[in-house]
Amino acid sequence: MAGPVAIAHAVTKRFAPGGPAALDGVSIEIEPGRMTGLVGPDGAGKTTLIRLLTGLLDPDAGTVEVMGKAAAEADRAVIGYMPQRFGLYEDLSVIENLSLYADLRGLDAGERDARFRRLLDFTDLERFRTRLAGKLSGGMKQKLGLACAMVKAPALLVLDEPGVGVDPVSRRELWAMVRELAGEGIGVLWSTAYLDEAEKCDTVFLLSEGRLLHAGPPADLTGQVEGRVFRMATGAEGRRLLLARALNRDDVTDGTIQGASLRLVMKPGIAPPAPDALGAPASSQVAPAVPRFEDAFVDILGGGPPGTSALAAAYRAVPERQEPAILAERLTKRFGDFTAADDISFAIPRGQIFGLLGPNGAGKSTTFKMLCGLLTPTSGNGRVAGHDLRTARADARQSLGYMAQKFSLYGDLSVRQNLNFFSGVYGLTGRAQRQAIERVVEVFRLGDYLPVNSGSMPLGFKQRLALACAVMHQPPVLFLDEPTSGVDPIVRREFWTHINGLVEKGVTVLVTTHFMDEAEYCDRIALIYRAQQIAIGTPDALKAQAATEAGLHDLTLEDAFIALIEASDRKREAA
Amino acid sequence: MSQAFSAQRFRAMLVKETLQILRDPSTLLIAFVLPLILLFLFGYGVSLDTTRIRVGLALQDMSAPAQSLATAYERSRWFEVTGRRDVEGLKPELVAGRIRGIIVIPADFGRRLAGTGEPAAIQVITDGSLPNTAGFVAAYAEGVRASWAAGQAEERGARPQPPITLLQRFWFNPELASRFFLIPGSIAIVMTMVGTLLTALVVAREWERGTMEAIMATPIGMAEFLATKVIPYFILGLGSMTLCTLVAIFAFGVPFRGSPLALLAIATAFLMPALGQGLLISAATKNQFVASQVALLSAFLPAMLLSGFLFEIASMPKIIQAITYLVPARYVIPPLQTVFVVGDLWDLFLRNIAVMLGFGALFFLLAIRATRRRIA
Amino acid sequence: MWGRLRAIIVKEIWAILRDPRARLILVVPPLIQLFVLGFASTLEVKNIDVGVYNRDDGAWSREFVQRLAGSPNIRRIVRIDHPAALREAIDDQRVIAAVVLDQRFSADVAARRPAVIQAIFDGRRSNAAQIVSGYLERIAGELGAEIAPQAARPRSQSAVVHWFNPNLDYLWFTMPALVVIISTLAGLGVTALSVARERELGTFDQLMVSPLRVQEILVGKMVPPILVGLFNGSLYLLLIPTVFGVPLTGSIPLFYLALFFYLLALVGIGMFVSSLAKTQQQAFLGAFLVTVPATLLSGYATPVDNMPAWLQVLAEANPPKHFLIVSEGVFLKAMPAAEVAANTWPLAVIALGTLTASALLFRARME
Known part of the structure; x- marks a missing residue:
């Protein structure tokens, strides 16, 4: 087919008459056989655009066409749509969900068997045919959602943030699957907060506040930061402080930590700072790095936030201690005859970030939950800030701050009510409580939102509020469960500035994440797979270990993650 | 937008809905356990017949x-x-x-x-x-x-006969057993529960869980979608009614003097407004908590109290009598009681059936209008 | 501990009061229920239509029909002129009863012979029919007594006094009973959804990792339904005597004491259901499943005295049964403290039992 499968032309949409435009004169085209990426910060209008394309909303102005017909009139059988929550019926099995959507989209009985076999094979769900969708892991749900969306080969496949909360292995597999489909002539629209995915698209549309900032191949945008990205091998010691200093400089637009190095994006035409200007060892190597889409994304949106955390500045200094801040001793959890976590041990010294990584359903959440007291270990024990989890659970809880993966504050209470509640349950009263609340309101710029229901804030503010609620009582230990899932890179940077600052004050952090660039911030990482701890070490050590085992070199952390898991699979099969 | 009806889609949605009903214990609890509890209470316990x-x-x-x-x-x-x-x-x-x-x-x-x-x-x-x-x-x-x-x-030898004697005969129910009218009446309550409360909850659940969005993006038409919601609950309602009838006859000795066909016609006619009301509530609220409260207030309580099941409508104040005309259950109690203890009185049946079907049509029309294929 | 407790109590109160829709649901339906149910739920039988098939055109039959028409409970007399029409009128529920006066009626009365009136009732509504039969019986008896010779009049009679409610106004019974029924509906609903809602919305874990103890969480969740119950209770206490004219003869503090323990017992049951449920739907339907029998066994729809003995024993475990006695007692009977206490301690026992059970269940289902 020649022309685009879907066109939005100068589309404007407002949800309240006279209110702000969710989309303002946006035009996009989706070509058959190509991967079209849709990116942008929270509240940019991505989901609104998707709902216009699927005919679930009508535009106020402009036109939306799918296969040459107005979207609302288009033949829905040619549109495959996977909404953010996958649209699965949790109380139906894999095959029942698939059959339902096959019939709804009018798949011929004759094609059915072959199509199902291919999709189940493709998604590796054949083994789970009869399992209820509600019992699948996040990655498997996502694949099933995709299978349902394309059970009858669509002309247009629309995926709304398919990667949120899904591990890198599953995400990579999903990408490969959709790419293959696109190769068959389907037009794919892939909305995402993961910019490494956007980087791989053929065309990317970048939305911000309802307006289109960029349209074209991602390389066009990445090209704008060509020659401005550098890597400074400072060593692990003091790298958080160095990053803060670099980010506070006017000539640095963006910076992140990558293992024992800093990655800096400079303003156009400005050379990177000398290592000793930041206070790094003069011997630190500075080398140009290959620019990435994320660098350009942050750049076009005006650069990352400054490097000093006002939150950390006002935080108490957590006293030095002899024993580790978090200790896991042979933690094991069994549910019936299923072992969810098997013999997990590690110690996290004060003032470090420790990452728990692993595929969905591998046992990292179970380990995490045991350490914050949500699950009682079947055997083994843990200690948090010196408190035994079996005998002094309440004391342990008092000394930790907790932030959960999906927004889990009270969405129907106002921001102020949430702050009052969480400071109150952690024992703050009177003056101390008022001051703690004032402090976080100022740091996180929540002032305007105080009377607003927290559930109706933009995702970025929800995430800030969640962190605020976790730190008001200034705990020595923070538990972060996929803390930045689904939020855009700018908010993510701000979040890590705070965490880095807190760690410098002696706070110890245990974090689970599926963002590999986030894992790079960790001092050490444990990789958990099939309930076991298959690797532990610094990010650079894991990369090196994976490189040796796979016989490759210069791996990204994501490559390392996948290589280590594959190596573990090989060992298990050999045994 | 409406697309041509497709038997394949229709069947698939029916199968899905049926599986969901069978897998949720709370649905079956309301459809089959609650009726038994109600019958049991009305059969043995709750009685208007005074004892010592x-x-x-x-x-x-x-x-x-x-x-x-x-x-x-x-x-x-x-x-x-x-x-x-x-x-x-x-x-x-x-x-x-x-x-x-x-x-x-x-x-x-x-x-x-x-x-x-x-x-x-x-x-x-x-x-x-x-x-x-x-x-x-x-x-x-x-x-x-x-x-x-x-x-x-x-x-003393006197035989003072009362000058006027009232010779009383109670037709249909000579022993004046209150279960003869309470049990048929409670069948109406049960059908209200299944028809309105369950239906309101399940459609609201689709909105809450985000599956509505995925369904709306498929070729299914909205009337078709609503029909597939209604049919399983219609069958569930009839099943529940049949269970109640059998228990009423065989466990509680309530006579059944009418014909099964008449009972089926009455139940069918009543389920129309009940189901339509459930769909309307869920389409208007899109939230399980609110839907459940509205269903309770607008369907269950009126069926219990304003239908003539427990309390005589004629004895109520005028304004409340006027309200009872808007309660579909009001029209099902007389035919239900009649088909059990009197027999087939088609005049009475058809008159009430017509009103119930009218309410049903009205509710369905409103429900279709309220369920637009758009995200609010 | 007090800081934590205060924080969770404040949060729970906001959780039910913040949403305007929820606020509405807590106050408006109870008021509508009070008004609609108050007037609707009456076991009185009034405004009835009675059929008359008068085959006698004598003076005494006319007199009887006139007295029938004059009865305050009878709205209309429907004239019937042949047996088939009588059958039809009853079948079609145009009349609840029909009287047949045969040709000899007036002659019999005039001749001081025993005269007979036939009365046929619609047994479908056996309860109403029975009450109507009482009306007809009385009219026939009164007419009979007047025509009987002085000497044949009975030497004994009975004089009836209705204490607490001299005119047997049904509203006087319904209103205090509705206080119980409506607070049951609202109290169970609010409590049952509270824990299930946290589970479904994903805030449960957040609560569990906080330093809150289980008992603090439970107390926090108990406060709002109790406050809502006390609020509605106060509203009824105010409205019932003023708007509906039902006397409030007893002690208000005693009423509050009993109401408090009643709400505790209810909340215990609601919390148990809530801890058991996985979703809000299950919690709601579970609460419903409890509410229906609890209401029916409370003595509101039909007296507890009428139930078989074994069911009366079961009703002892039903909180509304006890509180209904107190409510009727405090409103109408100026119930003394000892009697209020006698009906309140079972509520305290039920509360203790259900709250302990729900705390155990809550703990067991934490993971």
Whole structure:
């Protein structure tokens, strides 16, 4: 087919008459056989655009066409749509969900068997045919959602943030699957907060506040930061402080930590700072790095936030201690005859970030939950800030701050009510409580939102509020469960500035994440797979270990993650 | 946008809905366990048929006729006489609710009975806080006295026949068993539950869980979607009704004098407004909590209280009588009671069926209008 | 501990009061229920239509029909002129009862012979029919007594006094009973959804990792339904005497005491259901499943005295049964403290039992 499968032309949409435009004169085209990426910060209008394309909303102005017909009139059988929550019926099995959507989209009985076999094979769900969708892991749900969306080969496949909360292995597999489909002539629209995915698209549309900032191949945008990205091998010691200093400089637009190095994006035409200007060892190597889409994304949106955390500045200094801040001793959890976590041990010294990584359903959440007291270990024990989890659970809880993966504050209470509640349950009263609340309101710029229901804030503010609620009582230990899932890179940077600052004050952090660039911030990482701890070490050590085992070199952390898991699979099969 | 009807889609949605019903224990609980509890309560426990009422007897006269009357009360099948004390001693018992009335045979009872002046009067004090029971106490107390007096007269050889006798016949239910009307009535309640409450919850759930968005993006039409929601619950409602009917007939001995066909027609006609109302509530609220409250308030309570099932509509104030005309359950109670204890009276059936179908059509139209294929 | 407790109590109160829709649901339906149910739920039988098939054109039959028409409970007399029409009128529920006066009626009465009136009732509504039969019985009896010779009049009679409610006004019974029924509906609903809602919305874990103890969480969740119950209770206490004219004879503090323990017992049951449920739907339907029998066994729809003995024993475990006695007692009977206490301690026992059970269940289902 020649022309685009879907066109939005100068589309404007407002949800309240006279209110702000969710989309303002946006035009996009989706070509058959190509991967079209849709990116942008929270509240940019991505989901609104998707709902216009699927005919679930009508535009106020402009036109939306799918296969040459107005979207609302288009033949829905040619549109495959996977909404953010996958649209699965949790109380139906894999095959029942698939059959339902096959019939709804009018798949011929004759094609059915072959199509199902291919999709189940493709998604590796054949083994789970009869399992209820509600019992699948996040990655498997996502694949099933995709299978349902394309059970009858669509002309247009629309995926709304398919990667949120899904591990890198599953995400990579999903990408490969959709790419293959696109190769068959389907037009794919892939909305995402993961910019490494956007980087791989053929065309990317970048939305911000309802307006289109960029349209074209991602390389066009990445090209704008060509020659401005550098890597400074400072060593692990003091790298958080160095990053803060670099980010506070006017000539640095963006910076992140990558293992024992800093990655800096400079303003156009400005050379990177000398290592000793930041206070790094003069011997630190500075080398140009290959620019990435994320660098350009942050750049076009005006650069990352400054490097000093006002939150950390006002935080108490957590006293030095002899024993580790978090200790896991042979933690094991069994549910019936299923072992969810098997013999997990590690110690996290004060003032470090420790990452728990692993595929969905591998046992990292179970380990995490045991350490914050949500699950009682079947055997083994843990200690948090010196408190035994079996005998002094309440004391342990008092000394930790907790932030959960999906927004889990009270969405129907106002921001102020949430702050009052969480400071109150952690024992703050009177003056101390008022001051703690004032402090976080100022740091996180929540002032305007105080009377607003927290559930109706933009995702970025929800995430800030969640962190605020976790730190008001200034705990020595923070538990972060996929803390930045689904939020855009700018908010993510701000979040890590705070965490880095807190760690410098002696706070110890245990974090689970599926963002590999986030894992790079960790001092050490444990990789958990099939309930076991298959690797532990610094990010650079894991990369090196994976490189040796796979016989490759210069791996990204994501490559390392996948290589280590594959190596573990090989060992298990050999045994 | 509407697309041509597709049998394939339709069947698939029906299968899905059926599987979901079968897998949620709370649905089956409402469709099959709650009805059994209701029937059980109405069959055995909750009854308007008065059994023996506890009363206190204050016997203040020791004459032979007074003693004889007291014995008559003690032997009465209506009363359980608990004390023979003075009125003051019995009063706290009445306040506490341990007795429901006090019968006072005053000190001058025997003397007056023998004399020719004022007739001898016993005093009956009832617990007016339970008006219904109080009425029974007054009537039965007088009844016992009257038959005692007749017996006394007979002993004296007089045969004072009451000048006017009321010869009473209760058609359809000679033993006046209240379960004969409570059980058919409770079938209407059960169908309201399944039809309105469950339907309202399940459609609201689709909105809450985000599956509505995925369904709306498929070629299915909205009327088609609503139909696939209705049919399984229609069948569930009929199943629940059948269960109730069988239990009513075989466990509680309620007669079934009409025809199964008539019962089916009545139930079908009633399920239309019930289901339509459920769809309308869910489409308008899109939230399980609110839907459940609205269903409770607009369907369950009216069916229970304004349908004529427990309370006589004619006895209600005018304004509330006017409201009952808007309650679909009002039109199902008479045909249901009739098909059980009277037989097939098609005049009565068809009149009510027509009204119910009218309400059904109205609710469905409103529901289709409210369920637009758009995200709000 | 007090700081934590205060924080969770404040949060729970906001959780039910913040949403305007929820606020509405807590106050408006109870008021509508009070008004609609108050007037609707009456076991009185009034405004009835009675059929008359009068085959006698004598003076006494006319007199009887006139008295029938004059009865305050009878709205209309429907004239019937042949047996088939009588059948039809009953079948079609145009009349609840029909009387047949045969040709000899007036002659019999005039001749002092025993006269007979036939009365046929619609047994479908057996309860109403029974009450109507009482009306007809009384009218026939009164007419009979007047025509009987002085000497044949009975030497004894009974005089009836209705204590606490002299005119047997049904509203006087319904209103205090509705206080119980409506607070049951609202109290169970609010409590049952509270824990299930946290589970479904994903805030449960957040609560569990906080230093809150289980008992603090439970107390926090108990406060709002109790406050809502006390609020509605106060509203009824105010409205019932003023708007509906039902006397409030007893002690208000005693009423509150009993109401408090009643709400505790309810909340215990609601919390148990809530801890058991996985989703809000299950919690709601579970609460419903409890509410229906609890209401039916409370003595509101039909007296507890009428139930078989074994069911009366079961009703002892039903909180509304006890509180209904107190409510009727305090409104109408000026119930003394000892009697209120006698009906309140079972509520305290039920509360203790259900709250302990729900705390145990809550603990067991934490993971």
